[in-house]
Amino acid sequence: SIDISTFTKQTGYTTIDQGFVNTSSTQSKITYIDGEKGILRYRGYSIEDVATNSTYLEAAFLLIYGNLPTADELGEFDEKIRRHTLLHEDLRRFFDGLPSSAHPMSVLSSAVSALSTYYEESSSVHDREQVEISTIRLLAKLPVIAAYAHKKSLGQAFLYPDNSLSFVDNFLKLNFGTMAEPYEVNPVVSKALDRLLILHEDHEQNASTSTVRLVGSTQANIFSSISAGINALYGPLHGGANEAVLKMLGEIKESGESVEKFVERVKNKEHGVKLMGFGHRVYKNFDPRAKLVKESADEVLTALGVQDPLLDIAKELEAVALADDYFIERKLYPNVDFYTGVIYKAMGFPPRMFTVLFAIGRLPGWIAHWREMNEDTNTKIGRPQQLYIGEPARDWPVR
Numbered sequence: 001s002i003d004i005s006t007f008t009k010q011t012g013y014t015t016i017d018q019g020f021v022n023t024s025s026t027q028s029k030i031t032y033i034d035g036e037k038g039i040l041r042y043r044g045y046s047i048e049d050v051a052t053n054s055t056y057l058e059a060a061f062l063l064i065y066g067n068l069p070t071a072d073e074l075g076e077f078d079e080k081i082r083r084h085t086l087l088h089e090d091l092r093r094f095f096d097g098l099p100s101s102a103h104p105m106s107v108l109s110s111a112v113s114a115l116s117t118y119y120e121e122s123s124s125v126h127d128r129e130q131v132e133i134s135t136i137r138l139l140a141k142l143p144v145i146a147a148y149a150h151k152k153s154l155g156q157a158f159l160y161p162d163n164s165l166s167f168v169d170n171f172l173k174l175n176f177g178t179m180a181e182p183y184e185v186n187p188v189v190s191k192a193l194d195r196l197l198i199l200h201e202d203h204e205q206n207a208s209t210s211t212v213r214l215v216g217s218t219q220a221n222i223f224s225s226i227s228a229g230i231n232a233l234y235g236p237l238h239g240g241a242n243e244a245v246l247k248m249l250g251e252i253k254e255s256g257e258s259v260e261k262f263v264e265r266v267k268n269k270e271h272g273v274k275l276m277g278f279g280h281r282v283y284k285n286f287d288p289r290a291k292l293v294k295e296s297a298d299e300v301l302t303a304l305g306v307q308d309p310l311l312d313i314a315k316e317l318e319a320v321a322l323a324d325d326y327f328i329e330r331k332l333y334p335n336v337d338f339y340t341g342v343i344y345k346a347m348g349f350p351p352r353m354f355t356v357l358f359a360i361g362r363l364p365g366w367i368a369h370w371r372e373m374n375e376d377t378n379t380k381i382g383r384p385q386q387l388y389i390g391e392p393a394r395d396w397p398v399r
């Protein structure tokens, strides 16, 4: 047997695989997906078990280090993250140069990229100590940056992190607390947000994770690689779908259009309109995360006493679509983003923060993949082939 690059060199054959529907760019031990059976496992543990029994930080430890932590290990990990939440004061001022109207995803990727200017030593990508401290810094600081992006859009003062609080409670306080009044974390919101973050932690070679790996394959530092991943997540066909779903539901409500009529327009591909939050490259029967999110939507809205007509529209859309041949033939089901927006809205987050929440969720996965790739001595720089279909060689015109 010969490896694929030798085969390509010797034969000149290459495959064209637009959208990488059948190309494995790597081997990985982190996450297993069986799209036909709707199975998702983090390091061998089912997503249902992780979401029910774990916390965001424990699942992050599992993804990054490969095994569940002992109580001491988890305590130490949590403690280290709490100690690194503060941003450099100059970085706090970095936000002053950005407009309040900026989309928080752009703010997030810019600020994460800027982190590497404070930690130049992170360019030693094979130095274990550097990788370790950068991991902690990212986990600790991303939620703070995200909350500042939110506060900036509201024109409110940034709060300093309260490191006596848990990861999620601290994040909620940074977003919803003010200088003027004490802030009480609602345990229902805290638990539900923790669960939603867990569900987003990793999803093997999705567009943003593949971006992190591709950028990281050049031996770019982890901050720059993850900033690139955040930009990839921003698009409405990926993480931006949660914001797009809420916009779609709002438009249906405002226009008074029936759900059936909207679905007809989707089926007719009218101006490329899609049922946002539906369909997945990998899941062809159901997305196991979507099931768990739907359960949370009912629980959280009931516990918060929120009655949102958008949740009713979402449920009606799901029922109509799942009974329709267009969706059945194409194996289109609700994905993780279909119900998340309704929950985030009930928690008080504006739609432009939804994809930022996805980014905080996905961070441990990005870190785990970047580390796995850098620890593999066989990693090659990512460099896809192309099939040239342009002009043949031409003579330069006499002018």
Ligand code: ACO
Pocket: 019, 236, 237, 238, 239, 241, 266, 273, 274, 275, 276, 277, 278, 279, 280, 281, 282, 330, 332, 335, 336, 337
């Ligand atoms: N609404 C209507 N039709 C759809 C949808 C949808 N949401 N998704 C796919 N289709 C149709 C396509 O138009 C295509 O139809 P055709 O065979 O008549 O041409 C067929 O289903 C196959 O779709 P592809 O685009 O080839 O599927 P692909 O695997 O490339 O795309 C994707 C997957 C991007 C998720 C797609 O389903 C989509 O755009 N969904 C809406 C956006 C979304 O929810 N994104 C979040 C994805 S999950 C995540 O990132 C967390």
